Amino acid sequence: MALIVQKYGGSSVADAASIKRVAKRIVDTRRAGHDVVVAVSAMGDTTDELLDLASQVAPIPAPRELDMLLSSGERISMALLAMAIHSMGFEARSFTGSQAGMITDATHGAARIVDVTPIRLRDALDEGAIVIVAGFQGFNRDTRDITTLGRGGSDTTAVALAAALDADVCEIYSDVDGIYTADPRVVPKAQKLTRVSSEEMLELAANGAKVLYIRAVEYARRHGVLIHARSTFSSAEGTYVLNEQHERSEQFTEGGPMEEPVVAGVATDLGQAKITVVGVPDVPGKAAEIFKIVAKSGANVDMIVQNVSAAATARTDISFTLPKGDAAVALRALAGDQAEVGFESLIHDDQIGKLSVVGAGMRTHSGVSATLFEALSIAGINIEMISTSEIRISVVVRGDDLSEAARVVHTAYGLDGDSDAVVHAGSGR
Amino acid sequence: MALIVQKYGGSSVADAASIKRVAKRIVDTRRAGHDVVVAVSAMGDTTDELLDLASQVAPIPAPRELDMLLSSGERISMALLAMAIHSMGFEARSFTGSQAGMITDATHGAARIVDVTPIRLRDALDEGAIVIVAGFQGFNRDTRDITTLGRGGSDTTAVALAAALDADVCEIYSDVDGIYTADPRVVPKAQKLTRVSSEEMLELAANGAKVLYIRAVEYARRHGVLIHARSTFSSAEGTYVLNEQHERSEQFTEGGPMEEPVVAGVATDLGQAKITVVGVPDVPGKAAEIFKIVAKSGANVDMIVQNVSAAATARTDISFTLPKGDAAVALRALAGDQAEVGFESLIHDDQIGKLSVVGAGMRTHSGVSATLFEALSIAGINIEMISTSEIRISVVVRGDDLSEAARVVHTAYGLDGDSDAVVHAGSGR
Numbered sequence: 001m002a003l004i005v006q007k008y009g010g011s012s013v014a015d016a017a018s019i020k021r022v023a024k025r026i027v028d029t030r031r032a033g034h035d036v037v038v039a040v041s042a043m044g045d046t047t048d049e050l051l052d053l054a055s056q057v058a059p060i061p062a063p064r065e066l067d068m069l070l071s072s073g074e075r076i077s078m079a080l081l082a083m084a085i086h087s088m089g090f091e092a093r094s095f096t097g098s099q100a101g102m103i104t105d106a107t108h109g110a111a112r113i114v115d116v117t118p119i120r121l122r123d124a125l126d127e128g129a130i131v132i133v134a135g136f137q138g139f140n141r142d143t144r145d146i147t148t149l150g151r152g153g154s155d156t157t158a159v160a161l162a163a164a165l166d167a168d169v170c171e172i173y174s175d176v177d178g179i180y181t182a183d184p185r186v187v188p189k190a191q192k193l194t195r196v197s198s199e200e201m202l203e204l205a206a207n208g209a210k211v212l213y214i215r216a217v218e219y220a221r222r223h224g225v226l227i228h229a230r231s232t233f234s235s236a237e238g239t240y241v242l243n244e245q246h247e248r249s250e251q252f253t254e255g256g257p258m259e260e261p262v263v264a265g266v267a268t269d270l271g272q273a274k275i276t277v278v279g280v281p282d283v284p285g286k287a288a289e290i291f292k293i294v295a296k297s298g299a300n301v302d303m304i305v306q307n308v309s310a311a312a313t314a315r316t317d318i319s320f321t322l323p324k325g326d327a328a329v330a331l332r333a334l335a336g337d338q339a340e341v342g343f344e345s346l347i348h349d350d351q352i353g354k355l356s357v358v359g360a361g362m363r364t365h366s367g368v369s370a371t372l373f374e375a376l377s378i379a380g381i382n383i384e385m386i387s388t389s390e391i392r393i394s395v396v397v398r399g400d401d402l403s404e405a406a407r408v409v410h411t412a413y414g415l416d417g418d419s420d421a422v423v424h425a426g427s428g429r
Numbered sequence: 430m431a432l433i434v435q436k437y438g439g440s441s442v443a444d445a446a447s448i449k450r451v452a453k454r455i456v457d458t459r460r461a462g463h464d465v466v467v468a469v470s471a472m473g474d475t476t477d478e479l480l481d482l483a484s485q486v487a488p489i490p491a492p493r494e495l496d497m498l499l500s501s502g503e504r505i506s507m508a509l510l511a512m513a514i515h516s517m518g519f520e521a522r523s524f525t526g527s528q529a530g531m532i533t534d535a536t537h538g539a540a541r542i543v544d545v546t547p548i549r550l551r552d553a554l555d556e557g558a559i560v561i562v563a564g565f566q567g568f569n570r571d572t573r574d575i576t577t578l579g580r581g582g583s584d585t586t587a588v589a590l591a592a593a594l595d596a597d598v599c600e601i602y603s604d605v606d607g608i609y610t611a612d613p614r615v616v617p618k619a620q621k622l623t624r625v626s627s628e629e630m631l632e633l634a635a636n637g638a639k640v641l642y643i644r645a646v647e648y649a650r651r652h653g654v655l656i657h658a659r660s661t662f663s664s665a666e667g668t669y670v671l672n673e674q675h676e677r678s679e680q681f682t683e684g685g686p687m688e689e690p691v692v693a694g695v696a697t698d699l700g701q702a703k704i705t706v707v708g709v710p711d712v713p714g715k716a717a718e719i720f721k722i723v724a725k726s727g728a729n730v731d732m733i734v735q736n737v738s739a740a741a742t743a744r745t746d747i748s749f750t751l752p753k754g755d756a757a758v759a760l761r762a763l764a765g766d767q768a769e770v771g772f773e774s775l776i777h778d779d780q781i782g783k784l785s786v787v788g789a790g791m792r793t794h795s796g797v798s799a800t801l802f803e804a805l806s807i808a809g810i811n812i813e814m815i816s817t818s819e820i821r822i823s824v825v826v827r828g829d830d831l832s833e834a835a836r837v838v839h840t841a842y843g844l845d846g847d848s849d850a851v852v853h854a855g856s857g858r
Contacts, residue, residue, distance in 0.1 A: 016485035023486070050505065056445035057452070057509050058516035065515065068523055069508035072501040076479065079498035080486050086494065087487035094497055099573070120573070144528070144549070 002168040003035040003125075007135065007158030009174050012232040013077045014044035022173075022232065023084035026130060030090055035125050037165060039135040039158035040081055042073025063108035067137075067148045071097065074134035074154075082132045093124045094132040097146065098139030101164075102157065104147045106140040111147035113138060113156065113219075116164035125165075133161060152213025159216045163223035170220065170227050176211050177231035178239035179204070181265040181415040186406050191417035193264065195240040195252060198227075200264040200358050203392045207356035208269030217241060262361035262368060263413040268406045269354040270399055272302060273327040274385070276319040277334065279344025287318060289341055290334070297333035299326035303354075303387040303396065315344070319385065321396060324350055352384065353402030356394040357409060369393050375412035381405050431597035432464040432554075436564065436587030438603050441661040442506045443473035451602075451661065452513035455559060459519055464554050466594060468564040468587035469510055471502025492537035496566075496577045500526065503563030503583075511561045522553045523561040526575065527568030530593075531586065533576045535569040540576035542567060542585065542648075545593035554594075562590060581642025588645045592652035599649065599656050605640050606660035607668035608633070610844040611695040615835050620846035622693065624669040624681060627656075629693040629787050632821045636785035637698030646670060691790035691797060692842040697835045698783040699828055701731060702756040703814070705748040706763065708773025716747060718770055719763070726762035728755035732783075732816040732823065744773070748814065750825060753779055781813065782831030785823040786838060798822050804841035810834050 006026065013019050022040075029036050050069050054061040061069075078094040085092035101117030121131050135154025138147045149156055155172055162170035179201065182190040196204070198221040205214045211229055220227050226246050230238025246252055280286050287306065294301055304320045322330060327348060334346055362368050372393055376383060381404065385396035397405050410416060435455065442448050458465050479498050483490040490498075507523040514521035530546035550560050564583025567576045578585055584601055591599035608630065611619040625633070627650040634643045640658055649656050655675050659667025675681060709715050716735065723730055733749045751759060756777060763775055791797050801822055805812060810833065814825035826834050839845060 016482060019486050053445060053505075053509060054512060057448050058512040060516065061512040062515040062521075065508045065511040065521075065523055069505060069512070072504040072508070075501040075504070076482075076498060079494045079501070080482060082494040083483060083487040083490040083498070086491040087489065092491075092494075094494055 001033050001035070003037070003165060004029055005037045005039065005158050005162040005165065005167045005170045007039045007154055007170070007172045008041065008081075008232065009154065010041040010044050010046070010077075011175050012173055013040060013081065016080075019043075019077070019080050020084050023081055023088060025232070026081075026085060027088050027090055030130055037121060037125070037131040037133065037161055037167070038081070039133050039154055039161060040074060040077050041135050041154040042070075043077045043080075046073040046076065064143075064145055067108045067146050070148050071134070071137040071146045074136055078132045078134050082130075085130055085132075091127070091129040092132060093129045094134070095120060095124075096134050097137035097157070100133045100161070102133075102138040102160065104138035104140055104149070106143050106145070106147065108145075108147055110150035111138050111140070113149070113160050116160050118161065118164050121161070121165065133157065152215050155213045155216035156219055159219045159223070159225050159227065162225045163219070168226070170225050172212060172216070172227060172229045173232045174211065174229070175232060176229075177234055177236060178229050179209065179211055179241070179265070181417075182406055182410050183209070183268055184420075186268055186403050187266070187410045188420040189407075189410065189416040191415065193239045194237070195242055196264050197247065197360050198241050198243050199391060200360055201241045203356065203358040203389065204265055204267045207267040207354065207358070207392070207394060208271070209265070209267050212241070261359060262365045263357055263359035263415065264361075265358055266406055266410050266413070266415065267356040267358060268402055269356070270402060271324055272321045272352060272354050272396075273324045273348065273350040274319055274321050274352050274396065275327060275330060275334075276317055276347040276349070277341075277343045278317050278347060279313070279315045280318055281342050282314045282316045286341065290318060290343075291320075293333050293337050293341070294320070294322075294330050297326075297329040299323075299330035299333075303385050303394065305385050305387075321352065321354065321385065351399045352396050353399040353405070354394055354396050355402060355405050355409065356392055357413070358392045360391050362391050362393075371412050372409055375408045376405060379404060379408045381408075430462045430464070432466070432594060433458055434466045434468065434587050434591040434594065434596045434599045436468045436583055436599070436601045437470065437510075437661065438583065439470040439473050439475070439506075440604050441602055442469060442510065445509075448472075448506070448509050449513050452510055452517060454661070455510075455514060456517050456519055459559055466550060466554070466560040466562065466590055466596065467510070468562050468583055468590060469503060469506050470564050470583040471499075472506045472509075475502040475505065493572075493574055496537045496575050499577050500563070500566040500575050503565055507561045507563050511559075514559055514561075520556070520558040521561060522558045523563070524549060524553075525563050526566035526586070529562045529590070531562075531567040531589065533567035533569055533578070535572050535574070535576065537574075537576055539579035540567050540569070542578070542589050545589050547590065547593050550590070550594065562586065581644050584642045584645035585648055588649045588652070588654050588656065591654045592648070597655070599654050601641060601645070601656055601658045602661045603640065603658070604661060605658075606663055606665060607658050608638065608640055608670070609694065611835055611839050612638070612697055613849075615697055615832050616695070616839045617849040618836075618839065618845040620844065622668045623666070624671055625693050626676065626789050627670050627672050628820060629789055630670045632785070632787040632818065633694055633696045636696040636783065636787070636821070636823060637700070638694070638696050641670070690788060691794045692786055692788035692844065693790075694787055695835055695839050695842070695844065696785040696787060697831055698785070699831060700753055701750045701781060701783050701825075702753045702777065702779040703748055703750050703781050703825065704756060704759060704763075705746055705776040705778070706770075706772045707746050707776060708742070708744045709747055710771050711743045711745045715770065719747060719772075720749075722762050722766050722770070723749070723751075723759050726755075726758040728752075728759035728762075732814050732825065734814050734816075750781065750783065750814065780828045781825050782828040782834070783823055783825050784831060784834050784838065785821055786842070787821045789820050791820050791822075800841050801838055804837045805834055808833060808837045810837075 104111035533540035
C-alpha cells in the first residue's frame with residue numbers, strides 16, 4: 001500500500017468524457033490498494049478563455065483579481081472530478097490551494113511555494129477518501145489572498161504535495177507517454193527512456209524538451225521526489241526521473257547497478273533568437289557593459305560567443321542567444337545605449353535552431369563532442385555557436401537544418417530505436 | 430456619505446460589455462461620495478452550464494462538490510467586475526463568501542446564514558476600496574467547506590451584508606425597474622410602485638411576483654434593511670421596500686405621513702395545481718389525516734377548501750392547491766394511503782390560475798373583497814377557491830381566465846396607469 005500523487009493536465013480533463021476516464025484511472029489506483037492524492041489543472045482551454053474575458057474588461061487586469069479569476073478554473077475541474085469519482089462509489093473530496101495548505105509568497109501570477117501544510121489532506125486520507133487538489137494555485141498568509149504559481153504550476157503543485165506528504169511516487173500524466181531520447185515529431189526513431197536522472201532531465205527541459213517543467217523537476221530534485229512521467233491514454237510505464245537516492249534504491253538497481261548511458265537524449269529548440277553586437281571596441285569591460293544592459297531589459301541570455309578581435313580595427317563582434325520573445329526589449333535597450341558602448345550595429349537573427357546533447361555519462365566519457373561535430377559535418381550542417389555544461393553540449397545551427405541535425409546526431413550516438421515512435425498532440429498546463 | 434450595498438444579478442453581468450456597464454454604475458456611486466459594497470451573481474447562464482457539466486459526470490452529484498463547483502461561478506464574475514472597476518482608476522477588491530465572513534450551516538445547496546463577520550470588508554472599506562462579494566455562497570465553520578444558499582441566494586447575500594454592515598440602503602438591481610401593481614406582461618396598465626411595505630411585498634412575492642425573493646425580503650424585514658429594487662438599465666428610482674421604522678422615517682414622510690393605498694397590487698400565479706380528494710368520510714380528523722400525508726410527501730400546500738358534506742352520503746370533497754412541481758409526490762403519497770383514509774378518488778387539475786389582491790389597507794377598509802368578486806362576476810369569470818389573509822385575498826380561476834381576471838380587477842381597484850408600462854425580459858439569479 002503506497003501513497004501515490006497523480007497530476008492530470010488540462011488536456012486530460014478537457015471535457016466530461018475525459019474527466020470520467022481520468023476518474024476511472026484514479027479509482028483503479030485506489031482499488032489497487034493505494035492512497036491517492038490528485039493535482040488537477042483547469043479543463044482544456046478554460047484558462048485561455050478566462051484570460052480573454054479579463055482582457056475584454058481591463059487592458060491590464062489587477063494581478064490580485066486575475067489570480068482570483070484564474071483560480072476558479074481548477075475549482076471547476078476538481079469538483080467535477082471529485083463528483084465523477086464519488087458516483088463510482090468512492091469517497092472523494094476536493095480542496096482549493098488554500099484548503100490544501102499550499103502557502104506561497106504574495107507574488108500574484110508567479111507565486112513561489114514557501115510552505116505546504118496538508119493537514120486537511122491527511123485527515124481526508126485517514127478517513128479513506130481520495131483527495132483532489134486544485135493545481136496551479138496557492139494562498140498567501142499575510143495578505144490572505146489567493147495566488148497562482150504561473151507556468152507549470154500544476155506540475156509543481158503535484159511535486160510539492162508529494163514532498164509534503166512523503167509520497168512514494170509523483171505520477172505526472174499528459175498526452176505524451178514519457179521522456180524520449182528526442183522529440184518524436186522531429187526524430188521518428190526516438191525511443192522512450194525508462195529512466196532519466198533529474199540532472200539530465202533539467203538539462204533536457206532547459207533546452208527544449210516540453211514534457212516536464214524545469215520548476216517541478218528542480219523541486220523534485222531538491223526534495224527527493226520520484227517523478228513518473230506517463231500517458232493518460234495508456235497504462236504502459238512511462239519514464240522515471242531519478243535522484244541519486246532513487247538510483248541507488250532497490251526498485252532501480254535490481255539486476256545490478258543502473259548503468260549510465262553516455263548520452264541520454266537530444267533536445268531541440270526553435271524558440272531562440274540570436275543577436276550580434278557588431279564592432280564592439282576590444283577593450284576590457286565592454287562585454288560586462290553589454291550584458292548589464294541586456295539583463296536590465298529583463299531578457300534572458302542563454303549562449304554567448306565572442307569572436308577573436310580583428311587586430312587592424314581592434315574591434316570584435318559579440319553574439320548571444322535568447323528566447324525569441326525577449327529579443328525586442330534587448331534590441332531596444334542596446335540601441336538606446338549604442339553611443340556609450342560604442343558598438344557599430346546590431347544584427348537580429350530569429351532563424352536559428354539549437355541542438356543539445358545531454359548525458360551524465362559525459363563526465364566520465366571522452367570524445368562525446370567529437371561524435372557530435374563529426375556527425376554534423378558529414379551532413380554538411382554548419383555550426384554557428386557552441387556552448388557546453390558538465391553534462392551537455394549545445395550547438396546553434398540554421399533553423400532549417402535543426403531537424404536533420406537532430407536525426408543524424410541521434411543516430412550517431414546510437415540512440416535510434418528499431419521502430420518509429422507513436423506521436424501525440426501537445427500537452428496541457 | 431452613505432454606505433450602499435448593491436446586488437447585480439446574472440443577466441446584469443452576462444458578458445464583458447455588461448460587466449463594464451455595471452462597473453461604471455458602481456464607480457458613479459463611489460464618485461457621488463458613497464462607500465459601496467457589491468454582491469454579484471454568476472455571469473448569465475454560467476450556473477446552468479456548470480449544472481449541466483455536473484450531470485454529465487455524475488447522475489447525482491455529491492452535494493459538497495456541487496457547491497464547490499457552483500461557487501466558482503461568482504468567483505469569475507466578481508473578479509472580472511473588480512478588474513473592470515480597477516481599470517477605471519478605482520481601488521476594488523473581490524471576496525469569496527468565506528473571505529467575506531458569510532457563515533452558514535452545513536446544508537449544501539440550501540445553506541442558511543447563521544452569522545456574518547465582514548471584518549475584511551470593513552478593512553477594505555476603511556482603506557477606501559470598493560468591495561465586491563460573491564453572492565449565493567457561504568462557508569461552514571465546522572466542516573470548513575464552501576456552501577451555497579440556493580434560490581435567491583445573491584439577493585439574500587446582499588441583504589445580509591447590508592444588515593451586518595448597517596448599510597443605509599440595499600439596492601437590488603435587475604432588468605425590471607421596480608415592483609409593479611401587477612405583472613406588466615399580464616396587465617399593460619400596471620404602474621410602478623414608488624414604495625411598498627415589506628409585509629405587502631412578502632404577500633406579493635409569495636403569490637407570484639418575481640422581482641424579489643421572499644427569503645431576502647424576510648431577512649430585510651427581520652433586520653430592518655431598506656431595500657431599493659431598481660433597474661440596471663436606467664438611473665430612474667425603482668421601488669423602496671419599507672419596514673415600519675422606514676415608513677416613519679423622514680426620507681419617506683416629507684409631505685405628511687405616508688398614506689396607505691387600500692390595495693398595493695395584484696399578483697398572478699400560473700405555477701399552482703389543484704388536487705381534489707373526492708368522497709372523504711365526513712368524520713372528525715380526516716382532514717388532519719390527509720394533510721399529514723401530504724406534508725410527509727414534502728409537498729407545500731397553499732389553499733384549502735372543504736365542500737359542505739352531502740348529507741345523504743356523509744361524504745365530502747377536500748381540495749387544495751400546491752406548486753405544480755409538488756403535485757406528483759402528493760398524489761403518489763395519497764394514493765398509497767387511499768385504503769386507510771377511505772376516500773373514493775383523486776382529481777388532479779393543473780390548469781388553474783391564482784389571483785391575489787394585496788394591500789395593508791385592507792385591515793382598515795371594508796368592501797375590498799366585494800369589489801374583487803363583483804369585478805370577476807361582471808367579466809363572467811368563475812371563482813373556484815377563495816382564501817384570505819389579513820392583507821390579502823386570493824382566488825383560484827381557470828388558467829385561461831387569469832390574465833383577463835388580473836386586468837379587470839386591476840381596473841376595479843383603480844390601479845390602472847394612464848400609459849402602458851415598459852416590459853423587460855426575465856431576471857437573473
